[in-house]
Amino acid sequence: MAEILVLVDHADGAVKKVTLELLTKARALGTPSAVFIGAGYEAGTAEKLAEYGAAKVYVAEDKDLDGYVTAPKAELLAKLVADTGAAAVLVAATAEGKEVAARLAIKTGSGVLTDAVDVSADLVAEQSIFGGSTVAHSKVTQGTPIIAMRPNATAPEAAPAAAERVDVSVELTDSAKLAKVVEKVVLPKGDRPELTEASIVVSGGRGVGSGENFAIIEQLADALGAAVGASRAAVDAGWYPHQAQVGQTGKTVSPQLYIAAGISGAIQHRAGMQTSKTIVAINKDEEAPIFELADYGVIGDLFKVVPQVTEEILKRK
Secondary structure, three states, X not given: OOEXXXXXXXXXXXXXXXXXXXXXXHHOOOEEEEEEEOOOOOHHHHHHHHHOOOOEEEEEOOXXXXXXXXXXXXXXXXXXXXXXXXXXXXXXXXXXXXXXXXXXXXXXXXXXXXXXXXXXXXXXXXXXXOOOOEEEEEEOOXXXXXXEEXXXXXXXXXXXXXXXXXXXXXXXXXXXXXXXXXXXXXXXOOOOOOHHHOOEEEEEOHHHOOOOOHHHHHHHHHHHOOEEEEOHHHHHOOOOOHXXXXXXXXXXXXXXXXXXXXXXXXXXXXXXXXXXXXEEEEEOOOOOOHHHHOOEEEEOOHHHHXXXXXXHHHHOO
């Protein structure tokens, strides 16, 4: 079977869940080969990639590849595409992943598809487009298909493989060195999962009323082991940090369960969460557009409903 290259999304060697999803999907398309770029590759990293089906792991630990912004990753991937004759390249549809995909497409003369939620065996991608109002099926017609897949689009499934290490390198062009990383700052990480990787997300909107009131959203999220999200209205009002914004101008999430409390369901927000597997809406306005999308709806005051839900969940733990 043809090789499917999977760009490993990691933090100093700690493999992120989206990479395991990509490896799972790659197994249905061909033979998965992981591409690890940067520092931190160690035994634990190799074991995790092997557990989820990586037949090979191309490892590039050259510090220059980590010292510049995005472009070096695209140049290394372009070299691997040429050397391996890969049938496709899968990356995470994160801000960085989509930029790598775009640069790689230009370098290889290939088509690129972003925000895919599924890919069939013949490399036809399913996408949610036009703010989520339409589902499209697209296929690359030139070069090597480069596909950026949304996190949580595929359930990761283990399937042990060899994960044979192959060391690789690339001589960077001058243009790849134009944007240099001068400092890295690690944001404090709480106990909640990362928003785009969480299997459950609880989001609050304008109906929450204030930053202080987001405490009830956080309490429900903590009871469920969920991440906390926010609508653009809540973020613009300064009630919650921008990195928690879900929507067209924020983050795109596809959790197993999405709970929207006090969110009307404007198209801007729906574009960022409508591929969630199960959607529960809590809103006192029975005409709110979010109910058109929701699998389950509760028409009521979130300040009464949410605490009751939290209490009931804690009772059942």
